[in-house]
Amino acid sequence: QKEVEQNSGPLSVPEGAIASLNCTYSDRGSQSFFWYRQYSGKSPELIMSIYSNGDKEDGRFTAQLNKASQYVSLLIRDSQPSDSATYLCAVRRDSNYQLIWGAGTKLIIKP
Amino acid sequence: SQTIHQWPATLVQPVGSPLSLECTVEGTSNPNLYWYRQAAGRGLQLLFYSVGIGQISSEVPQNLSASRPQDRQFILSSKKLLLSDSGFYLCASRVDNYGYTFGSGTRLTVV
Numbered sequence: 001q002k003e004v005e006q007n008s009g010p011l012s013v014p015e016g017a018i019a020s021l022n023c024t025y026s027d028r029g030s031q032s033f034f035w036y037r038q039y040s041g042k043s044p045e046l047i048m049s050i051y052s053n054g055d056k057e058d059g060r061f062t063a064q065l066n067k068a069s070q071y072v073s074l075l076i077r078d079s080q081p082s083d084s085a086t087y088l089c090a091v092r093r094d095s096n097y098q099l100i101w102g103a104g105t106k107l108i109i110k111p
Numbered sequence: 112s113q114t115i116h117q118w119p120a121t122l123v124q125p126v127g128s129p130l131s132l133e134c135t136v137e138g139t140s141n142p143n144l145y146w147y148r149q150a151a152g153r154g155l156q157l158l159f160y161s162v163g164i165g166q167i168s169s170e171v172p173q174n175l176s177a178s179r180p181q182d183r184q185f186i187l188s189s190k191k192l193l194l195s196d197s198g199f200y201l202c203a204s205r206v207d208n209y210g211y212t213f214g215s216g217t218r219l220t221v222v
Binding site: 049 | 145
């Protein structure tokens, strides 16, 4: 079992709809979670971090964390074509603060 | 805020040639530094990380090496490149308890 798992996609969502990206992790003791966006040919950029159970909202983005079920998700409201990218989930290993990465989900927003 | 400089942006090298990629960090001190490789359409593979000058940990056995001669300088090297060394090389920095910040990356093609 991989430490961090994501559906590789592609996930196709119509413009204006809600895109839902999911990530599960195996280390029940993990406390810090991150979502990165990576455009094709570019480096990853941090878009959201979440540390507590529940929802965290930032503009059109909402991160959701459920530690009991060991999953973290990212919702993108009012999806735009510019949101088309690969979204990487990362979980911090608290023993050495290293990030453990999922393989990423490719999101395609169709106009 | 910190900025990570990586160069060159693209590189085409013949098999068997040496490699040197440099990463420098501005705007912070004593960062944890990381070298990642990303094959086309794949996730991030951690190659090396460093918690301080002269301190290098290797995650994957290979023909690459890393050095950290100064606090904010991280170098990735190879004496003889293989075809399998092709990929997108990313330097990342972590300060405090936040996620990583990435440089713009170097796309290496070994021919």
